[in-house]
Amino acid sequence: VPELPEVETVRRGLNQVTSAQKIKGGDVLLPRTIAHPLSVEEFLTNISGTQIANWQRYGKYLVAELQRDKSTPAGWLGVHLRMTGQLLWLDTHTELHKHTRVRLFMEGDRELRFVDQRTFGKMWWLPPESNPQESISGIKTLAKEPFSADFTVEYLTKQLKRRHRQIKTVLLDQTAIAGLGNIYADEVLFLSGIHPETLAKDLEDGQIAQLHQVIPEVLEKAIANGGTTFSNFLNVQGVNGNYGGMAWTYNRTGQPCKVCGTPIEKLKIGGRSSHFCPNCQQRRSL
Numbered sequence: 001v002p003e004l005p006e007v008e009t010v011r012r013g014l015n016q017v018t019s020a021q022k023i024k025g026g027d028v029l030l031p032r033t034i035a036h037p038l039s040v041e042e043f044l045t046n047i048s049g050t051q052i053a054n055w056q057r058y059g060k061y062l063v064a065e066l067q068r069d070k071s072t073p074a075g076w077l078g079v080h081l082r083m084t085g086q087l088l089w090l091d092t093h094t095e096l097h098k099h100t101r102v103r104l105f106m107e108g109d110r111e112l113r114f115v116d117q118r119t120f121g122k123m124w125w126l127p128p129e130s131n132p133q134e135s136i137s138g139i140k141t142l143a144k145e146p147f148s149a150d151f152t153v154e155y156l157t158k159q160l161k162r163r164h165r166q167i168k169t170v171l172l173d174q175t176a177i178a179g180l181g182n183i184y185a186d187e188v189l190f191l192s193g194i195h196p197e198t199l200a201k202d203l204e205d206g207q208i209a210q211l212h213q214v215i216p217e218v219l220e221k222a223i224a225n226g227g228t229t230f231s232n233f234l235n236v237q238g239v240n241g242n243y244g245g246m247a248w249t250y251n252r253t254g255q256p257c258k259v260c261g262t263p264i265e266k267l268k269i270g271g272r273s274s275h276f277c278p279n280c281q282q283r284r285s286l
């Protein structure tokens with residue numbers, strides 16, 4: 001599952017390759033990938049002949065600003081990769097992968113190809129007068145981004161204190177904190193010295209301050225390394241990220257903790273695997 005660092009890596013890659021590129025047309029191989037407009041023909045008509053000005057990211061959603069004739073707004077192209085979606089920048093003659101869902105043809109025989117094995121990924125075209133943050137419901141309900149100025153200790157404290165679930169589960173809740181997935185949630189808890197089963201509402205102020213500092217640091221480090229290798233993640237050039245080899249706990253069950261040597265343990269929490277060091281991440285008794 002692509003997490004925030006992977007999606008941010010894709011965004012940066014897209015901005016390098018698609019800047020000022022004109023979309024000549026497209027081919028939708030799986031119509032239900034298009035969430036809006038309801039008609040695929042309408043989707044293709046509206047994006048054809050537009051130029052991609054730039055890509056923005058809201059949580060794990062990617063949104064391209066479209067223009068006609070370099071300055072006239074032509075709406076927005078939204079993409080949600082979900083579980084297995086990949087955006088690839090390819091030569092149009094590149095053999096079609098069987099999970100290819102949408103092809104956007106650009107000038108110079110290049111294309112932006114959306115490949116998605118599990119088919120949960122979505123694309124939108126929204127008219128210029130709309131606000132993608134309002135129109136795409138998944139963006140509207142997103143919590144504050146760890147990189148935004150609104151992500152304060154006070155905000156995080158408020159989000160955590162009112163949640164009675166385990167901190168590991170809360171870190172994955174996109175309405176509490178946007179963009180953190182399973183891999184980085186494990187890393188954040190290790191670096192904060194917090195046992196993953198601790199109830200969010202029971203965290204001490206010092207632990208919350210620690211989380212507030214560590215969350216953006218872990219995400220920044222992952223972005224700097226181009227995302228992770230764990231989830232078959234590919235950036236737009238089809239290259240795997242490098243974060244995997246650096247993980248403190250993720251996927252290291254039974255291996256010695258890099259700090260204290262205690263074997264890393266694995267637990268199922270909220271249906272997801274959690275990797276942690278039982279020594280560095282001890283449960284505190286209240």
Ligand SMILES: [Zn+2]
Nearest residue numbers: 257260277280
């Ligand atoms: Zn340890």
